[in-house]
Amino acid sequence: MNQGFEDEGFQKKVFSQGRRRLNTRTSMAQREEVIRRTVYVSDIDQQVTEEQLAGLFVNCGQVVDCRICGDPNSVLRFAFVEFTDEDGAQAALSLAGTMLGFYPVKVLPSKTAIAPVNPTFLPRNEGERQMCARTIYCTNIDKKVTQDDVRLFFETVCGEVYRLRLLGDYNHSTRIAFVEFVMAESAIAALNCSGVVLGSFPIRVSPSKTPVRVRNPRLPMH
Numbered sequence: 001m002n003q004g005f006e007d008e009g010f011q012k013k014v015f016s017q018g019r020r021r022l023n024t025r026t027s028m029a030q031r032e033e034v035i036r037r038t039v040y041v042s043d044i045d046q047q048v049t050e051e052q053l054a055g056l057f058v059n060c061g062q063v064v065d066c067r068i069c070g071d072p073n074s075v076l077r078f079a080f081v082e083f084t085d086e087d088g089a090q091a092a093l094s095l096a097g098t099m100l101g102f103y104p105v106k107v108l109p110s111k112t113a114i115a116p117v118n119p120t121f122l123p124r125n126e127g128e129r130q131m132c133a134r135t136i137y138c139t140n141i142d143k144k145v146t147q148d149d150v151r152l153f154f155e156t157v158c159g160e161v162y163r164l165r166l167l168g169d170y171n172h173s174t175r176i177a178f179v180e181f182v183m184a185e186s187a188i189a190a191l192n193c194s195g196v197v198l199g200s201f202p203i204r205v206s207p208s209k210t211p212v213r214v215r216n217p218r219l220p221m222h
Contacts, residue, residue, distance in 0.1 A: 191205050
């Protein structure tokens with residue numbers, strides 16, 4: 001009798017593993033399909049909005065999503081534009097070299113899908129929205145630079161830092177940080193620090209879409 005239960009449990013386990021593999025394959029296929037519908041646009045004038053960029057491709061097909069990335073203070077930025085079908089993405093490639101603002105844009109097939117911001121990371125209330133206004137997202141930080149170095153740099157140039165989180169590992173040459181200031185004015189001033197060399201690399205600073213939350217303290221082991 002026990003043998004029957006064990007066999008049944010084993011079959012369920014194999015079935016669930018197979019279904020999990022199938023789900024992974026399905027999600028990968030869906031992701032690849034989304035990538036084929038997406039184009040990568042670079043050399044975007046800093047004055048150009050997401051609405052204007054989407055408008056450029058209006059005759060190619062229906063735009064599902066348009067995401068401009070990069071430092072808003074940089075002269076040139078890049079974007080990902082996703083269409084409802086592959087034909088739209090193919091048609092969009094023909095617009096490479098079109099003047100938008102002061103620069104001709106480059107349009108290439110995208111190697112990645114547009115990564116949505118995880119909604120659990122977005123501000124949940126007015127307090128966290130204010131926290132976002134005081135927070136900047138800093139990338140391209142030399143891995144030799146310490147958390148204290150980052151804090152000292154921003155406090156010297158912009159104002160008092162309330163909370164700082166330096167992320168990344170030593171397998172990559174650069175790291176990222178979220179820096180929350182005491183005052184929103186300091187965060188605005190920090191945006192002007194893009195391009196300043198810290199360590200061996202010029203840092204990139206942009207407004208943060210997510211607040212720096214305090215990590216939950218670990219519960220004591222019983």
